[in-house]
Amino acid sequence: MKKTTITLLAALSLSSTASFAEYPSKDLQGVIMWGAGGSTDTVMRSIAPHVEDALGQDIILTNKSGGVGAISMKYVNKKKADGYTLLMGAENPQMHKVLGLSNLDYSDMIPISILARGTPMIMARNDAPYDTMQEFIDYTKANPGKVKIGSTGKGGLTSIVLAMLESQVKLDYISIPYKGDGPALTALQGGAIDVMPAVLGAAIEQIKAGRMKAISTVDVERNELLPDVAPITDTLPEMKSYLPWGPFFGVFVKKGTPDEAVQKLSAAFKEAPFKPDFVDLMEKRGFTIMNYTGEEARYFLDAYRSTSSWLVYNAGFSKFSPEKFGIKKPE
Amino acid sequence: MSSQFSAQKTRKPGERLFCFLLVLGSVYIFWQAYNISGFSELSSPGAFPLAASAVMILASCITFLNTLKSPAVEGMRFKDHCLPPIVAIVMTLILVYSVILESLGFILSSFAFLFVTIQFLYRRSILYTLSISLLALIVVYIIFRLVFQVVLPEGIVPEREILSSIKSLWR
């Protein structure tokens, strides 16, 4: 009797370890934080086939947009922590706590991979009477309340770049919000707005075609794709403390996911960004491939959260103080 | 134009109450719209909802006042002509279906819903109903789950395991 119990137990434990060793034994679900056709969607759909090859299972991709990313966060965290549901997201949830949008951010999940980072730029309408950051600042100061700057709502890239700018120099301008950088950049070409801070990838083709001009790179150095555009630190050296900073794309799983699954996923995602077509895509869209996993990814996420949260807090449009969530001040 | 406002000549049972509820609802919505940003700026997030709900109050009041004037339809009863038992029962069935959909899973709950509803409305042999429900379910499952990869609620059926074991047979 005792013997059979032991063999049964052994068999049970064997089968349970076996089921982990076999991970993944079924299709995975990849939940994309933004809608079809957006840059998060494009990046995730182009990396997924490579990861599928590495894992030997399909990843069913579903777009679950809404609530600036909070809905997909909540959805994935409601699922089982078995490594079969992946959150494929962008930077937005890192701001949710201070903006009072949600009580979840990426520190409540396990990062599998931080794939890439974008570089913010400041774009201007083609016939605007300024070509550089300094000229823009001088013009805006000389014409208070005349320059129309597009934005994408509180906590978006634009608002943070403008918060950085305002911590350095006081400007009087009109802010006109758009649903996303796509519609805003269209409005820039149509002359409805004069200036728009946006990620390089969204505007690179338009800049190359001469339909709008880049007046500054929000980074510490020049970007390879636009070597003629000076970094913002040339005009405002104090900005160095925030930079480099930029939106990112990452893949996450729920906390409590078994280590085997996390490791297998990380390994699969570590390989994929080296595929030539992915590298090509990222280069063309002006994204810097990061390919961070584990501790490196955590460190990056924390740094992003601390810079952005404090900026937003100091600019006065956060709902809560970052201190409330134990977010450290950036050094 | 003024004639259009009172074109509804007669009034069905329950119509007056419905229109009254709409007036109440509109006032509540107006209050909610006011709470968004008050009467601040024309460009505030609450401006458009305030305007729309004000129009709703106005329109629902006109409609309600009209129902006060118009005579009731002869021989029409709410129970028979407005919400007959069959409609109420089907509404309940759909409600139950939506409630159990997530916990029981798409396959089981949809099958139960189809079977019960078709049996209730069509009253043929059980075998006939069974086969129609099954057929419809299979078609819907193939289109939505397999072709368009809509991950339907799985509930208590381990669908993905079953699918991947079927797939491994193919390999």
Place this chain on the structure above:
Amino acid sequence: MDAFTYFAMSWLSPELLGLTALGTFLGIYVGAIPGLSVTMAVSILISFTFSWDVNYALCLMVGVYMGGVYGGSRTAILLNIPGAPSAIATALDGYPLAKKGLAGEAIGLSTVMSVVGGFVGIIVLALAAPTVSEFAITFQPRDYMMLGILGIMLVGSLSGNSLARGIFAGALGLLIGTVGLDPMTADERFTFGVIELWDGINPVAVMIGMFGISEALHQLHHMNKAVVKQKIARIIPKWSDIKKYMPLSLQTSFIGVIVGALPGTGGDIAALMAYDHAKRTTKNPKVPFGQGAKEGLIAPEAANNAAVGGAYIPMLTLGIPGDAVTAVFIGALFIHGLNPGPLLLLEQPHMFWFTVGNLTLANIFVLIFGLTGIKLFSKIVECPKGILIPLIFLLSIVGAYAINNAIIDIWWMLAFGVFGYFMRLYGFPVGPVILGVILSSLTDENWRRAILTERGSVSDLFINTLQSPLSATLFSIIVLILVSQTPLWTKWLKPKLFRR
């Protein structure tokens, strides 16, 4: 010469031809099933065609797009459930036709006119793309706002015999459209602290509920009535009919191309504006609008298919999506290593004429697949109600879920289904509700952008409106329509000026 070679590329290669045909065929069904959208299908195809050559992938996707926009009319006519928002206007007169036993004729006519619209869109794309796209991006927030107002004025056409009830329904729709986090300031509007409401209430869920569920519930009243036998003798419309309706369908096609080419509006708004145009310009319809007027069927169908060509105009020339589907196409081009943008046609000169040729081909397949199998489809309406109604419910629920993989959408759909049931019962039109939902954000956001641009000054907004030729034109159209509908004009001035 080059242009012709590229144009014929997809016609001459059997693989490309086959893929276009397959795409169109699939697209018709994607379009017809509520909840399955063309946007969704094209995104799935991106993953599916990842390793293919870009031309092969594009053929399949273009087919799905063209077929899908057309397919929305199928379920709108047969079951009163528009397959997509661009088919809402089609349901208004298409479904009454089916109820009279004329489903076959309605589908036949809508197919032919969809194809006419499709061709107008393609021709404008081929001949005037750069001009139209430069024109389209000059639309300022105030112009979009006025387009929104023009659309909202349609409530008058959709109200049936009680204007007050129509206005109520329209305002309700506008409010439903504002639910969620305000996209401009992230303030919560009518969300009651529920995260699921942040993204608002999906228009498709409202649409399936208000049209499909409420109609199916009303059908339960007449369970004992025999189903209408469908007359399927005539499916391909009479030549004289086509000739008679051609001017209308050409006019509404042009509305479709322009509205489709505007980056802020798509086929849904185009179709509604076309319906309004038809109602205004048709002096003496044989059958009143809303009860099965053929004009009301033709106008939106021509316009929404013309909007496809329109949506391609800014996408191919400037890399700006004309609607949600072309946004996904831009993503697909990126993934396939191209650079959609103003330089695309310089770097990939074949892309323009290849796409034009491919769209033309897909449009021809719409005609072929659209006109075959109509008899079978018309039979759906003859299916016993005891079976059909449960199936409509199942399809509606799965469709609502499929929009965003969310149970909450099912709840909204049901709530609006039941509410819509009572609205219809008490003589409230449901069309204006969905009209309001569609036009809400367009009007709200652009009104606010327009007034922000003028730093809150209404008089400055007015002055600037009159100074820009485009804005002034739109403004005068609105004033004209308003004046021509007020009693002052119809009762007093008109009889005096146009005395018989």
